[in-house]
Amino acid sequence: MIRIRPEVASIHPYVAGRTTAAVAADIGLAERDIVKLASNESPDGPFPSVEGVVAEAVMTANRYPDNAMRELTPLTAQHLGVESDNLWFGAGTSAILREVALAVGGPGTSAVFPQPSFVIYDLATQLAGATGRPVPLDGDYQVDLNGLLDVIDETTSVVYLCSPNNPTGTLTGAEDTRRFLDAVPDDVLVVVDEAYGEYVTDSQWATMVPEAVRRPNVIVTKTFSKVFALAAFRIGYAVGMPATLAELRKVQAPFTVTTVAQVAAAESLRHPGELARRQEANAAGRRGLEAGLADRRVRYVPSQANFVFLPMDNPSAMFQALQGLGVITRSTPGGLRVSVGSDAELRRFFEAFDELGLV
Numbered sequence: 001m002i003r004i005r006p007e008v009a010s011i012h013p014y015v016a017g018r019t020t021a022a023v024a025a026d027i028g029l030a031e032r033d034i035v036k037l038a039s040n041e042s043p044d045g046p047f048p049s050v051e052g053v054v055a056e057a058v059m060t061a062n063r064y065p066d067n068a069m070r071e072l073t074p075l076t077a078q079h080l081g082v083e084s085d086n087l088w089f090g091a092g093t094s095a096i097l098r099e100v101a102l103a104v105g106g107p108g109t110s111a112v113f114p115q116p117s118f119v120i121y122d123l124a125t126q127l128a129g130a131t132g133r134p135v136p137l138d139g140d141y142q143v144d145l146n147g148l149l150d151v152i153d154e155t156t157s158v159v160y161l162c163s164p165n166n167p168t169g170t171l172t173g174a175e176d177t178r179r180f181l182d183a184v185p186d187d188v189l190v191v192v193d194e195a196y197g198e199y200v201t202d203s204q205w206a207t208m209v210p211e212a213v214r215r216p217n218v219i220v221t222k223t224f225s226k227v228f229a230l231a232a233f234r235i236g237y238a239v240g241m242p243a244t245l246a247e248l249r250k251v252q253a254p255f256t257v258t259t260v261a262q263v264a265a266a267e268s269l270r271h272p273g274e275l276a277r278r279q280e281a282n283a284a285g286r287r288g289l290e291a292g293l294a295d296r297r298v299r300y301v302p303s304q305a306n307f308v309f310l311p312m313d314n315p316s317a318m319f320q321a322l323q324g325l326g327v328i329t330r331s332t333p334g335g336l337r338v339s340v341g342s343d344a345e346l347r348r349f350f351e352a353f354d355e356l357g358l359v
């Protein structure tokens with residue numbers, strides 16, 4: 001028997017949402033009749049001009065990708081209003097979060113994060129051999145900032161803040177977040193995960209990028225998987241001070257961001273009009289989803305992301321019932337998470353919901 005590190009042996013691996021093909025095979029429907037509202041993906045494909053640049057890049061696959069990301073870096077810097085050396089790219093935010101956990105954590109250290117929140121914070125902590133300190137959300141499904149501060153002690157090396165928070169869609173206001181950053185000790189890294197930042201319409205929120213580029217203990221993570229619709233290409237990034245990023249990225253393997261991911265992301269950034277259109281489409285879809293739930297008197301948490309959380313006692317029964325009708329959602333402890341799909345997908349969701357006679 002091989003010897004596995006005990007902290008790895010005890011990990012319960014991340015369970016990804018099921019694919020439409022797998023569910024279709026299970027319930028005997030055609031794949032086109034399955035609606036996937038499980039993984040907070042974009043209902044639309046990549047920005048239209050991405051197809052051409054990816055096709056062109058395919059035949060360069062014999063060469064390793066550009067590790068310095070010379071095309072993508074200045075475009076992203078311009079998009080955010082930061083310098084190129086404030087950026088660190090990785091194979092999705094998930095990979096960056098693991099690398100951060102490995103760089104700052106280890107046996108004898110602790111990591112603080114809200115719960116429920118993005119499960120990778122917990123998994124990455126375990127992988128690093130550190131101790132997780134989950135802090136429950138407050139009664140309004142908001143991240144409890146004072147609760148996070150209360151459990152930080154001299155063992156704590158990192159605290160994660162997810163805003164808007166997955167799975168609840170709730171945000172932490174800009175003023176509160178800045179106060180929180182002031183209160184965290186200087187030697188504790190704060191990771192502000194803004195995977196869903198582009199979907200926010202509430203003016204209380206603001207990106208923490210300007211804080212990350214001036215505070216050595218703060219980074220912001222962002223992704224091309226959501227509003228930029230490149231989830232399958234695996235590309236995300238962290239924003240921070242160059243010296244901070246230089247330490248964290250030592251953990252990363254070289255060439256982890258593929259050429260197709262780089263050119264697709266760069267091309268997407270050249271189309272701010274398309275980005276705005278998709279942000280508006282999500283806001284409209286979210287309003288429609290929330291209105292449909294309100295009409296049916298279904299309890300939901302008002303969302304600032306591309307999904308809506310429905311608190312309920314037995315979310316897995318609801319998940320199963322909807323899946324049986326070809327609608328895949330995500331069951332999480334304490335509720336069901338439903339992504340903002342296209343209009344047609346959301347119509348299917350409500351048809352299934354109504355068919356179940358649950359309202």
Ligand SMILES: Cc1ncc(COP(=O)(O)O)c(C=O)c1O
Pocket residue numbers: 039040091092093094095118162165166193195196222223224225231234235236
């Ligand atoms: C809060 C949060 N952060 C990060 C990610 C992961 O993004 P990526 O696809 O870049 O790994 C997700 C994906 O669902 C998420 O919910």
